[in-house]
Amino acid sequence: MAALKERLRADLTAAMRAKDDVRKATLRMVLTSIGNEEVAGSAARELTDDEVTALLTREVKRRREAAEAFRTGGRTDSAANEEAEAAVIAEYLPQPLTDDELDAIVTAAIAEAGAESPRDMGKVMKLVQPRVLGRVEGSKVAAAVKAKLA
Template sequence: MTTLKARLHDDLTLAIKAHDKLRSSTLRLTLTAIQKEEVAGTAARELSDVEVEKIIAREAKKRREAAEAFDKGGRTDSAERERAEGEVLADYLPKPLTDAELTELVAAAVAEAKEAGAEGPRAMGAVMKIVNPKVAGRADGGRVAAAVKKLLA
């Protein structure tokens, strides 16, 4: 069992013992998503920590989107619960990049792409290819794309 998945299991046990319904239900849903991913395909397999982290990030994104939808629908109680679940999942994700850190990484990627001959707005794909592995899991793709567009303009 990977260390991140083991940590989720241990934290689930603690949450159940502490009668923390929010944390235990969120961790159960996340572990179920991980388990589904492990048995998907032709053969069952053990996921790496990186793969588990991607699933947690996907689950956190679902919570953010659901909270926005509930807010638009006027269901603030449901939106608050989704946000709370997102905060539980945030504990298992790497610290997000600040705007300054993101701009610095993107500027370095733009410089690297320009050395390779990419210029102007057409260089967007080349820059994204360079910067995405560096920010993986630490910044939303839309935020990265906006930073790249801003520096290429």
């Protein structure tokens, strides 16, 4: 079983004992998403830690986008709730990359792929994505690659 999934389950139990409603609800939602992902598709299987990390990254992004939408709509209470959920989920993600670290990874991937123009962006992204999984948003990675190849 994935270590990250076990950690989520253990923390859910601790949140239930501590009567931490936000953490409890958020962890239940995350574990449900993991379960749904595991049974989706043709063959039921258990997710790896990398797949769980990718799912957590998506969930954080959804919460931040929802918070922004609520804030735009004038619903600050709902926005605050979404941000609190995003903060709980973010605790389970690896430490985010700094801009310098991302720049170094992109530069190394460009050299490895032999990329010379923006047409080679796909080759570079295939090399970069596994190295930065869960540590930086895909849009930021794409922007960094595009800037280097321009």
